[in-house]
Amino acid sequence: MLSLAIHKQLDAFALDLRLEAPTKKIIVLFGASGAGKSLTLAAIAGFMTPDAGRIAIDERVLLDVARGVNLAPQARKIGMVRQDLALFPHLSAADNIAYGMTGARAAKMTRVRELLQLVRLAEFGARKPSELSGGQQQRIALARALAIEPALLLLDEPFSALDLGTRMELRRELKDLQRRLQQSMIFVTHDLGEAALLADEMAVLDQGRVLQFATPNAILRAPRNVRVAQIVGVKNILPAQVIHSNRVRIGARELETLATTFAPGAKVFACIRSERVLLVRRESPTRTHPNEMAGELLDEESDGNDVTLRFRVEGARLQPRENFDLQIDMPVYVYERLQLARERQWRISLKPNVLHLVSA
Amino acid sequence: MRANGCRAVFFIMAFSDTRVGFARPHIRYARILFLALASLLVLFLTLPLVALVVRALPLGLDAWLNETTLAALQLSLTTATLSALIAFGVGTPVAYLLARENFRGKAVVDTLIDLPMVLPPAVAGIALLMAFGRRGILGATFSAFGIELPFTTAAVVIAETFVAAPFYVRSAKAGFGAVDRRLEQMSALLGVSDWKTFWRVTLPLAAPSVVSGLLMTWARALGEFGATIMFAGNFPGRTQTMPLAIYSGLEANLDSALALSLILVIVSFGVLLAIRQVSPKGLTLG
Structure with a gap:
């Protein structure tokens, strides 16, 4: 068990992080810059001493402020790979990997060769960091961190500076490596896709606190509160009021939900992921869908992969004060298949399990 | 006549500067003025050196190899090297602390060291x-222990170190300051002690500044005159370094003074070249 309790008061920022996470997994710390992710890593590494708290990996206590335990970085057995300045620029790749190793020279050389093979750079040991590509440098940095057989590997946005293709490749390799070595890892990122791809479990950080800790799926499907919903990119967060256990009023319209624990009359927010809204043709055979409403496509914008559509509901509006009621995302190719550029009038359906209610 | 003169000027300009053509004549005059002034300074700096070389080169072997000259040369090399080593030994921690740590009175220490x-x-x-x-x-305290510093070779080293060590501290400080702290952190995380981190990461990465600082210090120590003559005196073989021997030679043996001067010019030139080699940015005095 990885046990973190870190409290640190800075001038304009307070870190108050609590997290109990399993070892031998990839734990992702996800949040915007300034959420406290890097400060947390600094505390785990021992670069920053918290005002209060305890950091332990299984039985090994790295820090316990109350008991006066505070291991030096040298004694923590923590590996680290960071976004920039990964390697010692004056040493070759092999010397970088061997840097933290102890023991006989021959044994070190053998181990360096193994690690170079592990990160698929067997031929590159003699190169200086400046002679390696960004992706290769990060691989060597990973090998160097693994060389000390760390109890925990910290990865601070290690792939952010790389191009998309290399980033995807290294993510896959890292995940694969983790599975094979059963290495405990904490991976920090502000990229939701990267977080969802890598995380066995992920912690959503905001203003120095963990707002939610669960599997990426659970967090995406059921964010704990409005802030988490915002952070994980829920586009439709609508003020709502509970009518009874499985009915809710959003704006002027009543909709069916799954059974909730909120009391009737409770003010809540309904989170609707934009990619889970169902569009139905107006002229399709009239089978009624749950929570069906007529809607008009107002406008759309595309980032090249996906199209974001803005719909206004006819009749009882969901957001009477806004110009539009719902945002819907779909891949460009679906957009083209449905001929949405021409066809503007649709029926919109929100399945009850798509409406996720959170407290205000 | 007048029109012709004008045309001639434009003609010259059209050929001398194909980029601008003859659009703005005044730019050319400013440039000529700058070139003239610049040449004046370069001449002014070169002439004495040329004169020195012209006078020193034809000198007989005796001017170079007499006892006074050799003694001064040997003493200068020894004391300057010792000064540079002392500067490295005690200046390195100072430079590192000034570059890395914040403490009360840091600005004062910084200024004192530059003074x-x-x-x-x-x-x-x-x-x-x-x-x-x-x-x-x-x-008095030193006397009680039987140590008399003034007018000894040790005094020469002290005077040279006092005057020259700041050059090392300043350059090394800039070098250490440019080494990213996160590399030192990374080294610590890899289990390497702070002491070893300094030798394995910080110093190698600051090496260009450290080496050029040492060269500057050595060259400055080699040329030290004022503090040495006052604190160590001018005793041949004991405290008479090359600059002091030159000063004495002006009255006693001009040839020998010329020879020593030329040696100092060549050494200084060599040091500057060496500094350019080690640090790509040239002199790092700022």
């Missing part, structure tokens, strides 16, 4: 006498 660079060497000499001289603050 000898602008202080007139004669003032440095007097100050050293007042500190370590027979009637100086520490002089």
